[in-house]
Amino acid sequence: MRWLRWVPPLIVFALVIALWYAATYVLLTPDRRFLLPPPDAVVRVGLFDPVNRAELFAGLLLSGQVALLGLAIAAVIGVVCAIAMAQASWLERSLHPYLVILQTIPILALVPLFGFWFGFGFFTRVLVCALIALFPIVTNTLFGLRSVEETHHDLFTLARAGWAARLWKLQLPAALPHILTGLRVSAGLSVIGAVVGDFFFRQGEPGIGTLIDLYRSRLQSEQLFAAVALASLLGLTVFLGFGALARRATSWHTAARDVAR
């Protein structure tokens, strides 16, 4: 009876669609209906029209690539930073304030500056995503490395383990659930960075965010809705993907199972 738990969300989904139709056909007069086109028109025009579909999927692919590459770079730099900070507390004391600043300044507000310096190309888009995604990975990894139990450290000390063995066989495995939690948070942020950052990029290949801005200015509301839905789908896919990864990789860890649900 596992399928039964899908029934309540499906009912909610049906209700939302029904409300949408009601708003389109009851609240809006035909001349204002472009503000909220009916769902079937969004699917028909946005996804079944071959030209629109090609444009949307090309944008989605580009934004997806930007988000994942930015995330990958943030993951490598973030985990390495956290390991270094866990080994040397002076390094943590020196770097931590700036990580907090990095987290608190609105990175998206810096996008025009990055564009000014590096141009509005692929590199800058990836850079924005990597900067946005960095902080949760560093803090979660650092927390994970520190969460190792004292007796486990004693066990390794008694066996005269070196720092590499301690890191590789104790700290990193213990931190893995936390690293994956950080990655999942960062993945969501990275997708946001890719889509919202796009609003600033008028040149080059259009990403899904560029298209959203374009359709808005042209009042192409069916395409606009389709683009928004696809951007949301990208975020959702990344979220679910990392959730599944966390569940598989850390089945031994009870807390991880709760987090990944």
Next chain:
Amino acid sequence: MWSSGRVLGEAATSALSFSALSFSGAGKRYDDGTQALEKVDLTVAPGQFVAVVGPSGCGKSTLLRLAAGLTDATEGSVRRDTTSVGYVFQDHALLPWRTVRANVELLGELRGLSRAERRRRADEAIDLVGLAGFAHHRPRTLSGGMRMRVSLARALTVEPDLLLLDEPFGTLDEITRERLQSELLRLFGLRRFAAVFVTHSVGEAVFLATRIIVLSERPGRIVGACDVPFPYPRPAELRFSPDFARIAGQVSAWLRGTAA
């Protein structure tokens, strides 16, 4: 057969006979000023099973950490004359992401034994604690008693001549606890390591040990010591014999003295 007077003679005997572990006037004061242990004289001969009994927070764990070399004495000295020390932690300290076998192989891995050798030692130790069918289980799927068996097996892979046990059965239920006590004595009979077993249970100490040391409340110092004359193997019914009750009564009296 036992007397408080023997405490004073402890240092003298240690000078005469070969010992696996000896404390002379050892004390430990932590950086925050807490005096955990004070003037502890203790010798453990090879093949001897010493139980250390005391109220909670009396520095029993500190005594074991000193014995293992995990921390240094701030007064007096601790000398170990062993080639290999095994340590069994209070909370079993198994790595949850490793299977039973991988956990038991860990120490060999860290000491750089060859894959074949550490596998051989691990399988032997797992057999010895009666977990042969569970090599591929993860700790999460095992009961508390089985986890403690794994922890014992891991300590045995270093082929210890001194085994230090920090309240290993403290969190187990009575039945599992008694079963594991007999198991431990069986392993002790097979491997003839010297053992220091920290516990707050008087019955456990009398059932297991050849010698019992009683510690006072913090700062922990030795307030009583006695030999336990029962030969091994010790049957479970020993717990109900008059001699057992007499020794347990004496140890309890020392413990009550510390609480006053």
